C-alpha cells in the first residue's frame with residue numbers, strides 16, 4: 606500500500622501512487638506554490654499551449670526558471686495577450702505529466718488549481734466537460 610506523502614492517507618489510483626500524493630493534497634500543494642511567488646527567481650516558466658474548443662491546454666516544458674505551477678499568473682496573462690478571450694476553461698500538464706484544472710475568473714485570471722488527476726489529454730478534457738470540478 607502506498608500513502609500520500611502529505612496527509613498519509615492510503616492512495617488508490619495509479620496516477621496518485623506515481624505522484625506520491627492524493628488529488629486534493631496535490632491541488633493544495635500547487636495552490637501553496639502559486640502563493641509563494643518569490644522574487645528571487647529570475648525568468649519565467651517555459652510552456653506550450655493549445656486551445657481546443659474553448660479549453661486552454663498548457664504543457665509545462667519544465668525548462669524555464671519556474672514551473673507553470675509557480676508562474677501561473679504570468680502564463681495565463683501572456684496567453685491572454687497572444688489570443689484574447691479565446692478560452693473559458695483551463696487545464697495544464699505539470700512536469701510529472703499529470704493534468705490538473707485551473708479555475709479562472711471572468712477576466713481569465715488565475716483563481717485556484719483543482720484536481721483532474723489524469724495523464725491522458727482526452728480523459729482530462731472529458732473530466733472537465735463532465736463537470737467534475
Ligand SMILES: [Zn+2]
Pocket residue numbers: 609610611612613614626627629630
Ligand atoms: Zn494527501
